[in-house]
Amino acid sequence: GNSVTQMEGPVTLSEEAFLTINCTYTATGYPSLFWYVQYPGEGLQLLLKATKADDKGSNKGFEATYRKETTSFHLEKGSVQVSDSAVYFCALTRYQAGTALIFGKGTTLSVSS
Amino acid sequence: SAVISQKPSRDICQRGTSLTIQCQVDSQVTMMFWYRQQPGQSLTLIATANQGSEATYESGFVIDKFPISRPNLTFSTLTVSNMSPEDSSIYLCSVEGAGKLFFGSGTQLSVL
Numbered sequence: 001g002n003s004v005t006q007m008e009g010p011v012t013l014s015e016e017a018f019l020t021i022n023c024t025y026t027a028t029g030y031p032s033l034f035w036y037v038q039y040p041g042e043g044l045q046l047l048l049k050a051t052k053a054d055d056k057g058s059n060k061g062f063e064a065t066y067r068k069e070t071t072s073f074h075l076e077k078g079s080v081q082v083s084d085s086a087v088y089f090c091a092l093t094r095y096q097a098g099t100a101l102i103f104g105k106g107t108t109l110s111v112s113s
Numbered sequence: 114s115a116v117i118s119q120k121p122s123r124d125i126c127q128r129g130t131s132l133t134i135q136c137q138v139d140s141q142v143t144m145m146f147w148y149r150q151q152p153g154q155s156l157t158l159i160a161t162a163n164q165g166s167e168a169t170y171e172s173g174f175v176i177d178k179f180p181i182s183r184p185n186l187t188f189s190t191l192t193v194s195n196m197s198p199e200d201s202s203i204y205l206c207s208v209e210g211a212g213k214l215f216f217g218s219g220t221q222l223s224v225l
Contacts, residue, residue: 043205
């Protein structure tokens with residue numbers, strides 16, 4: 001079945017540093033890919049998504065490109081802020097778009113000033 | 114977007130008892146999902162609940178342990194039955210809308 005592998009954390013960065021969180025997947029068919037974020041004390045919320053190969057999702061300065069050839073969907077941000085400290089989850093659809101998601105284990109990001 | 118109200122937000126329960134978690138959505142949705150997030154782990158899908166039919170459970174989860182109700186298109190409940198400390202986790206309700214999942218704020222369950 002579909003699965004997702006996400007880099008282990010925690011990731012600790014200084015403010016304005018470059019961020020990459022790696023995510024690779026195994027899938028049958030053409031899943032949609034997502035990054036969800038969980039800020040301290042809050043619920044999960046969608047950060048960005050991509051629904052087909054070569055799509056780039058972006059939001060709040062974060063970007064991720066759906067790479068079919070490398071089965072990857074790495075999350076990047078050019079300059080992180082303290083407010084970006086959170087847990088980030090990579091996820092993909094189990095079948096084609098519209099059904100439950102499979103999540104990676106999550107990567108904790110801690111940004112210090 | 115969908116607004117999901119989940120309650121209780123947290124509870125501490127004794128071993129052997131049961132807890133029912135409620136999930137209310139502000140719009141009608143076809144599919145509702147229940148996830149579990151164990152400490153330091155990712156989210157694991159427990160079951161999918163469609164209105165008017167039996168819930169579909171994932172491997173490792175059974176109806177006797179996690180009975181689910183879905184009486185209408187805006188509401189669902191998940192019961193954690195005969196609890197043990199291993200059931201200590203965050204339980205999340207989720208609905209699909211506009212090509213993405215929306216999550217409730219979760220129920221943090223501690224079993225003593």
